[in-house]
Amino acid sequence: MKCVPIEHLLRELAPQVLGAMMRRFRDFAAAEDAVQEALLAAALQWPQQGLPDNPRGWLIQVAGRRMMDYLRSEEARRRRETEIALQPGLLAPAVGGAVEAEQDDTLTLIFMCCHPSLTTSSAIALTLRAVAGLTTAEIAHAFLVPEVTMAQRISRAKQTIKASGVPFELPTVQERAERLRAVLHVLYLIFNEGYASSAGPKLQRVELAQEAIRLARCVHASLPDDAEVAGLLALMLLTDARRAARTGPDEELIPLTKQDRSLWDQSEISEGVALLTAALSKGSVGAYQLQAAIAAVHDEAARAEDTDWPQILALYELLKRMSDNPMVILNHAIAAAMVQGPRQGLELLNGLDTDARMAAQHRLDAVRAHLLEMAGDREAAITHYRIAAEKTTSLPERNYLMTQAARLSESAQSK
């Protein structure tokens, strides 16, 4: 038996088993540990002994046994320490029916792991472990920190959830929209972390982008009528489609206009476009759908010069009305430059000079440099590429920006 399919099966089953444990025992931190132990046991035993007839049942049984062991030792510890009996309620009867829809468990867990009381990095780590079924070591590798540090982060996150007293159930209808936004943001960040990665030992790297897509599929399966969920999934697919073309042989960044478009994944593009089309027809257009629509316009251009920039500009106009995110204004300025000329784009950037959110950001300088270059102002472009290179906190971006500045000054000298 190959280990890869087992790994996938385990990740698929992880939230279902955890959901079953939560309905029986309620204690999130302990249930999560018990499920991890069951997953580890399965990862060791199944490749040797073959798949059990009912893998999900097997995991629930093993995790349940671990949970009972834990509760017994807790009970003994409590008795030793305080001589009081086990708290009533710890072994409460199952909440709700026995085998409800597993998808709803996954959704409930995602809502729980993306709880507003957690920092974003904690929510990401906890979602990857409790919902995506990754091991602590895999998550630690993905974020380039020691395993003990990641273990500590996850355990603190679980304690925070426990202390917040959030019940294992879906948020109320009033809360739902806001909590769903937090969930989608966490999934978006996980995707970006994976998509943007160009370093780290490839063999050990968990494909975070793939995990994010898988989780977004789960949420979409549970909430098929939510257009923004579909929009985020479409955005991920339409962006991920370009992954193979995004970096060169030395991991150097290749901008969209210079990518080899034959490397783009056409099946991801058509799936993304189909999802997006269905979502847009539902009538409530949100920011993820608009971003997906922009990605789709890029993906559908056979050559960079075929890109429908007026369409992209119109989509950014809509996006700008929805959000005051300075990144949207930046991208809007680029689209305006492509349609109305670089001077128009540069004009739009001026408004950002006093925006405090952009002060430490390299991106404003990077875009300004790009538009200045388009406008033929080479000296100023070099200056801003260099300022951007100084400010960026990303190594591939710094290399890219320095190369742009070097290319321009070389061509200046050769004239």
Add this chain to the structure above:
Amino acid sequence: MKYILMMAGTKAGVNAYRAWSPSDIQAHFAFLTRLNRDLHESGEFVANEPLGAPEQAKIVRAGKDGVPVTDGVFPEAKEFLLGYWIVDVESPERAYEIAARLSAGPGPGGVPLNMPIEVRQILSPRASDLA
């Protein structure tokens, strides 16, 4: 975001440290141990390495055919890296806070040393999409 916190000093400073009383040295060790324990508990610890004595430092350059040529006599006033911490934190302010705590480590008589700690962000291997 990851930051490296670098502690530097001179040979003279290291010699002065060697002349501390045992209880002052002990107090300083206890301080460092506590700091590392706290960083582990907060889930921010990435690495901490103390470095060997400056007397053993060598500057290496490639000579002919890439053969290493070492140089090892340094003036008293030269600054040496003594050790570093790498932390993974939510904000630059948090990195500065940890650096300030490190800087205030106890010296002779428990008086804070207020050593300068150089804080530098570690570049991420990730890039967001370029427009």
